Each structure stands twice: as C-alpha cells, then as structure tokens.
Amino acid sequence: MKKNIFVFGLNAFNREKLEALHDANQYHFHKLIALEKLKNAVSYDFSALLSEAQEQLDRFHGTIDGIINFWDFPASALHPVLCEKYQLPGPSLESAILCGNKGYSREAQQRVIAEHIPKYTIFDPFGEDPLARISLDFPFWIKPLLSYSGYLGFKISNKHDFSRCLLIIRDNIDRFARPYAELLQHVDLNPSLTKYSTHHCIAEEIISAGKQCTVEGYSYQNQVKCYGIVDSILYPNMVSFSRYQYPSRLPAHVKQKINAITKTIIEYIGFDQSAFNIEYFYDEASDRLRLLEINSRISQSHAPLFKNVDGASNHRVVLDLGLGKEPQFPHRQGQYACAAKIFARRFEDAVLTRVPTTNEINHAQQLVPGATVIVPVKQDRRLSELLDQDSYSYQYVITYLGGNDTHDLACNYKRIRKALPFKFKPIADTASTS
Numbered sequence: 001m002k003k004n005i006f007v008f009g010l011n012a013f014n015r016e017k018l019e020a021l022h023d024a025n026q027y028h029f030h031k032l033i034a035l036e037k038l039k040n041a042v043s044y045d046f047s048a049l050l051s052e053a054q055e056q057l058d059r060f061h062g063t064i065d066g067i068i069n070f071w072d073f074p075a076s077a078l079h080p081v082l083c084e085k086y087q088l089p090g091p092s093l094e095s096a097i098l099c100g101n102k103g104y105s106r107e108a109q110q111r112v113i114a115e116h117i118p119k120y121t122i123f124d125p126f127g128e129d130p131l132a133r134i135s136l137d138f139p140f141w142i143k144p145l146l147s148y149s150g151y152l153g154f155k156i157s158n159k160h161d162f163s164r165c166l167l168i169i170r171d172n173i174d175r176f177a178r179p180y181a182e183l184l185q186h187v188d189l190n191p192s193l194t195k196y197s198t199h200h201c202i203a204e205e206i207i208s209a210g211k212q213c214t215v216e217g218y219s220y221q222n223q224v225k226c227y228g229i230v231d232s233i234l235y236p237n238m239v240s241f242s243r244y245q246y247p248s249r250l251p252a253h254v255k256q257k258i259n260a261i262t263k264t265i266i267e268y269i270g271f272d273q274s275a276f277n278i279e280y281f282y283d284e285a286s287d288r289l290r291l292l293e294i295n296s297r298i299s300q301s302h303a304p305l306f307k308n309v310d311g312a313s314n315h316r317v318v319l320d321l322g323l324g325k326e327p328q329f330p331h332r333q334g335q336y337a338c339a340a341k342i343f344a345r346r347f348e349d350a351v352l353t354r355v356p357t358t359n360e361i362n363h364a365q366q367l368v369p370g371a372t373v374i375v376p377v378k379q380d381r382r383l384s385e386l387l388d389q390d391s392y393s394y395q396y397v398i399t400y401l402g403g404n405d406t407h408d409l410a411c412n413y414k415r416i417r418k419a420l421p422f423k424f425k426p427i428a429d430t431a432s433t434s
Contacts, residue, residue: 002028003065005322006057009035009076017303017315027319032056032067038075042389046182052380053082057183064088066322069297070315071174072148076296078184089117089324091296095271097294102202103145105269109224109291112268116261116291118205118251125169125201127154131162134203141204144169145196146176146393150390155206155239173199207290208238210283212251213248215258216302217266218317220274220326224263227317227329228310229255230302232279235345240393243342245406246305254282257289271296273324275317308339308370308402335370337400342413346383353395354423357380364419368412371401373420382427396422 007014010031018029033053037044046368069079083090084275090092110117114115117160122145123133129355142165152172177198184194203270212234217226219287232241248255262278277299279292303313311333311349318405320327354376356364359424365371375397384393399416403409 001025001063001325002351004028004030004060004062005068005319006030006032006064007065008032008069008079009038009071012313014070015301017307017321020307021312021316022167023318027379030060033075033078033092035071036101038071042387044074046077046179049074050078050087050186057082057086064403065356066324068313068318068322070300070318071297072295073146074179074183077180081183081187089272089273089322091274094189095195095269096201096274096296097189098269099271099276099294101193102143102147102293103196103200104206105257105294106202108269109265110293113265113291116208116289118290120202120204122196122200122202123153123198124197125166125173127200128225136203136205139206141206142169142201143204144173144176145200145202146180146198148176149388150239150392151176151388152391154391156203164236165403169201173201178267198423207292208234209282210281210288211250212279212281212292213250213258214244214277214279214302215262215298216275216277216298216314216317216325217259217262218321219266219272220321222267222272224266226259226262227301227327227331228306228314229258230299230305231346234394237347237392240345240347241343241388242306242345243298243340244301245338245340245409246302246309247338250282254287256287256336258282261289261291265291270347273321274433275305275314277302285380303431304370304372304400305339305341308336309334334402337404338406338409339400339402340409340413341397342401342421344397344399344417345395347393349382349384350383351384351396352377352379352422353425353429354421356397356420356422360420364416367415367419369399371399371412373400373417374398375418375420376431 005027069075080091080093080096106120121134123130139157156162175353180198212232214230215226216228230244230246231248233243235242275298277295281290298314307313309328317327361373365373377396
C-alpha cells in the first residue's frame with residue numbers, strides 16, 4: 001500500500017519535485033492547508049491554522065505516515081506541533097524556535113560558537129528610547145526576531161534612519177508577531193524561550209564583508225550531516241541576492257570549517273529528525289566565518305540546483321526524514337557540473353506594462369534543457385505590491401538553469417533573458433523602458 005505523506009502548502013513546484021523522486025510511486029502526497037494561508041498572506045491566524053490542520057488529519061481515513069514542511073513560520077511551528085501530536089518523526093518545537101527566532105538563536109550561538117557570530121542587541125521597538133538600548137555603532141541592521149526573506153530588515157546608518165525604519169516596523173510587525181503570540185498560548189515552553197515579547201527586535205553588527213554561502217544539511221538520530229554548500233552572490237547593494245550557485249567555489253578548508261561549526265550548533269540546540277540550512281559569510285582577508293541565520297527547513301531555491309548537479313532535489317532528504325529513515329542522497333550524478341538560481345531585480349518601484357506571455361516563457365525554458373523560468377509579477381501592477389521582498393529591491397523574474405562551467409552558465413542565462421520581454425513605467429515618469 002502507498003504511504004500517505006501530508007505536505008504543508010503543497011504547491012505545483014514541490015509536488016513536481018516530490019513526484020520526480022525515484023520511489024515516488026510508493027507515496028500519496030496530500031496538501032495540508034492551502035499555501036496562500038501559509039505564505040504571502042497579509043495576516044496569519046495560528047489558532048485557526050492549527051485547528052484546520054488537525055481537523056483534516058483527524059478526518060482522514062487512511063494511515064498518516066509522515067508530515068513534511070518546506071516553509072517558514074507559521075508552517076515551521078505547526079510542523080513540530082503536529083508531529084508530536086500524531087507521534088511522527090520531526091523536530092521538537094523548542095529546537096525549531098532556537099532556529100527561527102533570531103534572538104533565542106543568537107543566544108544559543110553565543111554559548112558555543114561565539115567567535116562566529118556578530119555583535120547584537122535585542123530591543124523592544126515599542127519601549128522608551130529604543131536606540132539608547134542598542135550597544136552598537138552605526139551602521140547596523142535591525143529586524144524583528146521573527147522575520148523572513150529580508151522582511152522588515154533595515155540597514156541603519158544614523159538616528160534619522162533608525163527613527164524612520166522604527167515606524168515602519170511598528171506598523172507592520174504584527175504580521176508575524178501576533179500569530180507567534182498565539183502559538184505560545186498552545187504550548188508550554190521553557191521560560192528561557194518566552195522572556196522576550198513576540199514584538200521584540202534585534203540589532204546586529206553588519207557582517208557583509210566577504211563571500212556569502214548556505215550549507216544544507218540534516219540531523220538524523222542526533223547525527224548531523226552536511227550534504228552541500230551553495231554560494232550566495234549579492235548585487236552591489238550587498239543586500240539583494242543576484243544568484244545562488246552550486247557547487248560552492250569556496251576553498252576546501254573553509255567548507256570543512258563550515259561543516260564543523262554547523263555540527264556544533266545543530267547538536268547544541270537539539271534540532272533533530274529534520275533538514276536545515278544555515279547561511280554564513282566568509283571573509284577571505286581574515287579567514288573568518290560568521291553565521292548569519294539558521295532555517296529549520298531546506299531551501300526550495302536550491303532544489304533544482306541539487307537536481308541538476310547531484311541527480312536529486314533536496315526534497316529527497318525531507319521525505320526520508322519525514323518517514324523516519326536516514327536520507328540517501330546522491331552526489332554528482334546530475335546532468336550538469338554547476339547550476340544556479342538567478343534573480344532579475346529592479347531597485348526602484350515601477351508599473352509593469354509588459355510581461356512575457358506563457359508561450360514566451362515556455363520558449364525561453366526550452367532554450368536550455370532543464371531550465372525553469374518563474375515570473376512572479378503581473379502586468380499593470382506595481383512592483384511595490386509584491387509581498388515578502390527585501391527592503392531594497394523587487395524581483396520580477398527567477399531563472400533556474402545548469403551549465404558545464406560558470407562561463408557556460410552565464411551564456412545560457414543570457415539566451416534565456418533575451419527571450420523574456422519586460423517593460424516598466426517608472427512611478428515618477430511616464431516614459432516606458434524595457
């Protein structure tokens with residue numbers, strides 16, 4: 001009999017990746033809560049989401065063999081809560097919080113890998129004179145303790161910046177803070193994980209010098225394994241991602257150090273029976289690594305990269321762990337020697353007056369075998385209407401592709417982009433540009 005796997009926010013992208021696994025015919029994949037309720041929503045009702053998930057699972061007449069997740073909060077918290085309730089393999093809620101809550105995560109990192117994290121201060125954005133509470137020199141970053149994809153993250157260069165950005169945070173922080181507060185009403189956590197309000201923020205020393213990368217790994221029966229490192233290349237603003245490229249071109253000794261640091265922190269916080277990814281900066285001048293953040297999930301952005309280079313997406317890891325099995329992940333068995341996810345961005349708001357048609361997108365994809373093009377924008381809409389963008393840019397087309405080397409990769413990308421016509425009308429200008 002086929003096993004039943006429930007997948008938070010199962011969409012076409014993740015269904016395709018799961019059903020492409022070599023043993024996919026052994027499973028039924030069921031959507032657990034619609035994606036629009038878990039991602040890019042204007043607001044989240046944690047209690048309602050938890051009730052909806054439990055009702056769906058309780059109504060199901062077959063066996064419940066696994067629950068898996070690919071998304072950030074609230075799904076990243078719903079997942080361990082439900083795995084515990086239905087006695088299925090998955091991480092503990094406490095360990096997931098130590099990954100996702102930037103304040104508690106930094107405090108855990110401070111105890112075991114202090115030399116690899118930036119200076120930081122946790123502060124209340126609604127408190128009296130929040131800036132006086134921050135013991136960092138300008139410039140520094142501020143962001144909510146619970147925040148994703150650069151949401152409400154700001155680089156602060158002076159007091160004026162801080163005052164302006166603080167108002168934006170105050171007006172928008174409820175989007176994640178309120179459902180996180182609801183989560184805390186459903187669980188009994190160690191007091192050390194409830195000492196900050198869900199509205200607290202963190203200020204961090206800027207650590208943008210050097211090369212950024214992400215390590216993908218998992219913990220199975222408390223044994224931590226790192227299976228791939230992806231380079232994250234930034235635009236000149238040092239905030240917005242230009243592309244993710246795999247395999248990493250970092251030196252071997254740096255990769256070994258990344259794996260060692262990763263093993264130390266994941267074991268310390270007790271994150272087990274789940275996949276994760278951790279972002280790092282490597283400063284060549286000082287030969288120093290510093291940890292940016294821990295995510296209690298795979299990076300879906302990396303899935304086609306692993307497929308192109310290793311022969312399977314990182315969904316393989318998630319599925320095996322969800323079934324309580326040790327992951328069996330291939331190595332360098334893919335079609336290409338290297339692969340990338342490339343972001344086309346604009347750094348000023350505009351109205352899209354021309355977006356590629358479905359036929360044009362399909363044609364662009366066919367130019368490079370295995371390529372995927374995603375256009376997350378609509379014609380006659382403002383870029384600023386897009387949700388979950390970083391605070392400094394707007395992504396309007398995403399391309400996954402492979403190549404025989406980095407030069408081949410770049411040439412393949414140029415061919416695809418040339419086949420994708422866009423036109424924009426700047427907000428302050430009536431002239432169109434393409």
